[in-house]
Amino acid sequence: MAHMLRGSFLSQALVLLLLILLLRYVVASWRVGLTPYEYLQIANRKNSEDGTTAVVMLTQGDEIFVAHAGDSRAVLVHRSGKVSVLTSDHKPNRPDERRRIQELGGSVVFWGVWRVEGILAVSRAIGDRMLKPFVVAEPEVKKFTRTESDHYVVIASDGVWDTISNDDAAQLALKHDDPQVAAQHIMEEAYARGSLDNISVMVVDLRAEKNECSTKDA
Template structure:
């Protein structure tokens, strides 16, 4: 299991009119490959980098600079030969990386930064609205970018950068730069009253579950169990490690994960569901 998730409700407060503040919430899903240490570094550090950069930049620059700094930290860690089982692959673990899909939710915006083939989907008025586009090597614009940089896309059990990596953007993977870049695509979506929930998940879910099916299932689960969210104790399962998790969101995430496994997903599955109907407690 090389996936991990990061959940930080109210991780920062944004000043408004010099005297009011608004809660801003952070959620991330990281799908590691080669080993888990890059995904774990993203889990432990990326939200802190976003917090630092947000003090100096607008949203797009904040996310781009945060992802770039995260990539630089990963490369430095590799060069210092950190303690990790992936050292079996060589003295410098350049063949390790991770996707990263991050959502920052404010009272009026949903900011998504995506690097790789994990995905963010918004359920709005009962319909699925993709907020990110998967970075696959055979996506026309990604294919052109790779070829313009001097790389090649080869087909070996699907399209792969240089016949190796099945995604065209990732944090880490230094041996495939500049063909594989850490630059995220950033989208900023205005929130609406009819927004139901937000789903972040690794490709282990999306390989076997469509956007529409995932949104329909999560929406139904949240709608049918919102009253039970008032209970104080979280559900008994092995999925969540977060004390602030809303049980209804945890149950929706667990249900989507079980569906992917029942459909024989061949990859790791990590899912975060955010209830956008909530005002203060987002997960």
């Protein structure tokens, strides 16, 4: 989830902030944009160029709320093995993201992959002050309705999705009744397939009789 230098600082510090914003969305029933002002004040004092992506999920009764910024992803796994992707990666070549960046006077350049200003491979992130205003921290917030067919939600950083497809992640998770074991298996498989990026995995058990989640970081 984190990129550039000392990304773990942001990964830890901003989880609570995103959760607060998501709760505000639920309570007030209107979209809340994440502004980077407070973080940038700290970053300026520390001369920090850190950046991180994030996914936050909240379940409330029969509803699931998901907020994300960047290319960390949340995937809903049904008991049948069917997959529903709950987030859409914020990549610079996504048509709406490219248009937003270009309207602000920025550029999207292909350098191995599509990059903002030829530098960053995500179009939304928390931090990355040197690429403001093109890289924004405003999350996309979506609401879904839970069903009896829901089994797991796999939430992971791009270190997983670079090497494991959504369908593969679902099949790996469904091999295990314990979400902790499922998260461990996905993390190990990403390593085995040659992932070179940081790996964070969370598996949330949505079965009616369960209310568990497990996180693995590498």
